[in-house]
Amino acid sequence: MKAEDFQGRRVAVLGLGSTGTALVGRLLEMGAEVLAFDESDSAETAETVGRLRERGADARTGQARPSDLAGADLVVASPGVPPHSPSMRSAAEAGVETIGEIELASRLTEGTIVAVSGTNGKTTTTTLAGEMLKRTGRKVVVAGNIGTPFVSEVAPQDADTLYVLEISSFHLAYAPTFRPHVAVLLNVTPDHINWHGSMDAYVQAKAALFANQTADDFAVVNASDGRVREISRGVASRVVPFSTEPLAEGVFVEGGAIVAVLGGRHEEIGDAGRLQIRGAHNLENALAASAAALCAGAYARQIGQVLASFEGVEHRLEKVALVKGVTYWNDSKATNPEAAIKALQSFDEPLIVLLGGRNKGNSFEELAAVAAERARRAYVFGEARDEIAPALEGVNVPFELVETMDEAVRGAAASACEGDNVLLSPACASFDEFDNFEQRGATFKSIVDEMGPR
Known part of the structure; x- marks a missing residue:
């Protein structure tokens, strides 16, 4: 799908936080006729609605009704809008295709996607993987839940770009065709149950990370997490496990060293004891990032250099x-x-x-x-x-x-x-x-x- 395909199309955006606002802006740039809704009636939302109207969007406070959405060609939900919200129920009743921001952006890009998800550790792992891949000399864009919405970063003729994305379960709930070349699942423990409605629904959302991968892709998975192992069973992509314990193949710790064994090749990446980030969980994050970077084309030497110097991310220990x-x-x-x-x-x-x-x-x-x-x-x-x-x-x-x-x-x-x-x-x-x-x-x-x- 190209940007020009949206010219003159009527697209509704649900939720006007930072991602929703970015969606509206990008859709307007592509020539779409944009309806935008936010169920909040706060003063801040009213200000946002006013700014978007000035830019040419039909922006409103209050829930979207089925009649509001019936004439839309597409509905795009912001990640903060839960599936059981009134506006989402209206979209279902109107029978309009409904997707999320990550899904929309992935349809617009020709670049390579490295996607990192999990209950905890996403930002540290995403940041680390981004830094490792920058050492390759390729153009690397780090986006998603980590800060800048993916839809704001997608550019025309971006086939040579590596997009390293932090992906939440909210994103995955609305991403029916999303296909990352490298997908990383760190862990799955109870979280966001109030948003998804049940633990089963939360697990299903995380499993969607691998749903559209093929044998040409990579699934980087935590060998020590039971739910992650269960999710990864039967995926079509090549499974690359990581663990703080030795493995037959994957990225792991052995004799105090971070080691990669992939495709029969054994490489030492660095000394686990030299990591600057504190905690066993951050060692797992470092292993996951190393595996993702290797799958996306980085060399062990480049990865080791980043691991030895990376001091962590704000608000994370x-x-x-x-x-x-x-x-x-x-x-x-x-x-x-x-x-x-x-x-x-x-x-x-x-x-x-x-x-x-x-x-x-x-x-x-x-x-x-x-x-x-x-x-x-x-x-x-x-x-x-x-x-x-x-x-x-x-x-x-x-x-x-x-x-x-x-x-x-x-x-x-x-x-x-x-x-x-x-x-x-x-x-x-x-x-x-x-x-x-x-x-x-x-x-x-x-x-x-x-x-x-x-």
Whole structure:
């Protein structure tokens, strides 16, 4: 499909966040007649609608009705719009083809796609793979859930471009023909159940990552994750496993070295002990990125150079500061219990953990059990505090309930001793108090910065 194919076509966009706005802009550039809807009636949404109207879109607040969509040639849903929303039900009733942003962009590109998905670790792995592939000298674009929407980056005559994409389950739910050349699935644990409606639906969305691949493509999969192994059974593409334990073939750790055995060729990529990023989960991310980069054409030497120098991504186990002998860590991206568990397991040193926000339909029992082993105290804040507290109480983790993250940080600082680590790893979404996890992490860093000299 080419951009000119949209000239004069009537396309409806559902959801006007950053991705929806980018969709509207790109569709207008391609000459489409654009209808746009957002079910929110906030002042911010009203401003967005006004700006899009000025650009020529028929933008509206409120849900799309079947009659609004009946004349559309195509409906494109933003990733934040759940399948059970009124507007999505209207699209189904109108009988119009409905796809997502990643699907639309993939139909427009001739480039090669490396897609990274999983419950946790996507951003670190995507960033690492992008850096590794840039060492090849090819044009590399990193996009998707990591920041810039894919649809904003797709360019005409882009056959030589490598697109390295962070892909969420929201994207995959609306991507019926999406076919990445290299697809990476890191892990699958409960998350976004409130959006998908069930764990089965969430797993099905993740499985869609491989659905359209052929024998010419690669499926990079975590050999240590049972759900990932099950999803990868029977895929048409070539399966490349990764593991922190030795494998017969794949990318793995052996004798302290990161090793690749692919197609009978044995290569040492680098020393696992030289990684700059903390935690066993980040070692898995490094292995996955290495496998993806190898499949997409990078050399082992280029990959090893990146692994030895990469210092991590903001809001992912980010070391913020040492204040009065206490080290503060920002892991605001830990928006589910499994991510917080992995962060906690990265510490053997004395630890105070900050937990809370808005629950996404998850249990906190397993997180509490790990906190009992790793943390000497917890500060629990936000909407989910009354859900987290009983789990901590059940395993005798000392904790204090507070309303806001600010109170949690300052409470932790007041109780911390020299040598302690204070870790923000909330295990929840941020939307009860913040616009997104980035704002939450930035606010945490700002509070720490106010505390005094390093």
